Amino acid sequence: MADDALASAWDHVITSAPTPVKVWVKAAQPLALHESTLLVAVPNDFSRERIASRNRALIEDALSSFYGRPIHIAVSVDASLEPDENDADTAEPELPLDVASHGLGASQVAPSSLNGDRLNPKYTFENFVIGSSNRFAHAAAVAVAEAPGKSYNPLMIYGPSGLGKTHLLHGIGHYVRQYFPQVRVKYVSTEELTNDFINAISENRTVEFRRTYRDIDVLLIDDIQFLESKIQTQEEFFHTFNTLHNAQKQIVMTSDRPPKALEALEPRLRSRFEWGLLTDIQPPDLETRIAILRKKAAAEHLMATPEVLEFIGGKIATNIRELEGALIRVTAFASLNHQPVDLRLAEEVLRDLIPEGVEAQITPPLIMSQTANYFNITIDDLCGPARTHVLVTARQIAMYLCRELTDFSLPAIGRLFGGRDHTTVMHANKKIRQLMAERRTIYNQVTELTNRIKQAASAH
Numbered sequence: 001m002a003d004d005a006l007a008s009a010w011d012h013v014i015t016s017a018p019t020p021v022k023v024w025v026k027a028a029q030p031l032a033l034h035e036s037t038l039l040v041a042v043p044n045d046f047s048r049e050r051i052a053s054r055n056r057a058l059i060e061d062a063l064s065s066f067y068g069r070p071i072h073i074a075v076s077v078d079a080s081l082e083p084d085e086n087d088a089d090t091a092e093p094e095l096p097l098d099v100a101s102h103g104l105g106a107s108q109v110a111p112s113s114l115n116g117d118r119l120n121p122k123y124t125f126e127n128f129v130i131g132s133s134n135r136f137a138h139a140a141a142v143a144v145a146e147a148p149g150k151s152y153n154p155l156m157i158y159g160p161s162g163l164g165k166t167h168l169l170h171g172i173g174h175y176v177r178q179y180f181p182q183v184r185v186k187y188v189s190t191e192e193l194t195n196d197f198i199n200a201i202s203e204n205r206t207v208e209f210r211r212t213y214r215d216i217d218v219l220l221i222d223d224i225q226f227l228e229s230k231i232q233t234q235e236e237f238f239h240t241f242n243t244l245h246n247a248q249k250q251i252v253m254t255s256d257r258p259p260k261a262l263e264a265l266e267p268r269l270r271s272r273f274e275w276g277l278l279t280d281i282q283p284p285d286l287e288t289r290i291a292i293l294r295k296k297a298a299a300e301h302l303m304a305t306p307e308v309l310e311f312i313g314g315k316i317a318t319n320i321r322e323l324e325g326a327l328i329r330v331t332a333f334a335s336l337n338h339q340p341v342d343l344r345l346a347e348e349v350l351r352d353l354i355p356e357g358v359e360a361q362i363t364p365p366l367i368m369s370q371t372a373n374y375f376n377i378t379i380d381d382l383c384g385p386a387r388t389h390v391l392v393t394a395r396q397i398a399m400y401l402c403r404e405l406t407d408f409s410l411p412a413i414g415r416l417f418g419g420r421d422h423t424t425v426m427h428a429n430k431k432i433r434q435l436m437a438e439r440r441t442i443y444n445q446v447t448e449l450t451n452r453i454k455q456a457a458s459a460h
């Protein structure tokens, strides 16, 4: 526990810090003053960067003025300081400047968990590996999360599939949710936005639809390119965009292309997308790929030697989702065979990685027909409601392969499988990844089926 003098010194730092910095200082804990060095503990690496690098001068100035002599800080990470997510609703509200200045009182706003459950807990800024290919996009996302509506509005992050756009979008959501609990955040995929709108029209609920999308402080929209062919939703979104933007509410979008290349989008919408900041994400270089694999292996407690990570990183260059998939495949195989994850094993497992040309030929219908064939069932069985053991396994494997081998989003895959919810696809994906490491039959089925799909795709 900090003694009284330390607590007062730290209170002084909190009081003198500008609002976006306050949240970091509050989350840190002064431990002891040793000569001219104050030891400070922070909950995670990300906070350390905020305290030890970005805001060091500001904090040291405040401490020096409190003690009347130069004071430096030494910062260490103590994970036990990590705030408990369940405390978010009861925590004292912390408003970023812009929201405070717009007079959104606590009584007027709902907690920021609006769609909070939709955020993938793994997609945080802490889990995001920064490299030259994504540094700018990451910095822009953090800037927006620290001062929603203030810095870049709208922010659009674009780039090819599997490079971390969704991860950054969720990262913004988590950050705002954690540090500004009363700011209302809504995360939605463009497909859900379109479905919501269509349902609202057919059920005469457009007023409610508008309220849902306009009474918020931060709107996070994934895969905005899917708006291209939806004329009516574009029109509605145009008004939502204007309402939010005029009220200085933050809008963040991801897209697989820059606005200029969204040719079927209404020109007035396209030009609005260019008002704020556009930032692209490129495929990561080898060092970043290896760093991502290392982080992933540590997070999932997967044992793999550095040579194995280098080997996988060298094999897959253009898609991080595939990079992670390869690591899981290799470690699952090793676990099933009670073998160490070494280079020889990695080479064997990844021997027949799918060549990129063939990959483009793999579609969900192809995966579904091959899966049905493999399990001796029909596509109707695969999409239907029956829940026998074989059908559930086949369905989950097919969903997993659609996610692994194609760029289709979770909601799109769910729809193809008889209009199932995206959370069902998410669950299937997780389940099969887990079962592959536990059950040889599942591992073999997935591997054989992948080979069949690959052969069928190359024959096309």
Ligand SMILES: Nc1ncnc2c1ncn2[C@@H]1O[C@H](COP(=O)(O)OP(=O)(O)OP(=O)(O)O)[C@@H](O)[C@H]1O
Residues within 6 Å of the ligand: 122, 123, 127, 128, 129, 130, 134, 159, 160, 161, 162, 163, 164, 165, 166, 167, 168, 256, 292, 320, 321, 324, 407
């Ligand atoms: N820099 C990174 N650090 C750690 N993990 C990353 C990074 N970039 C991407 N990933 C991981 O790669 C996977 C794919 O990322 P994500 O879903 O965000 O891609 P995307 O660009 O949104 O793709 P899509 O357009 O297909 O939706 C996720 O598991 C994500 O956590």
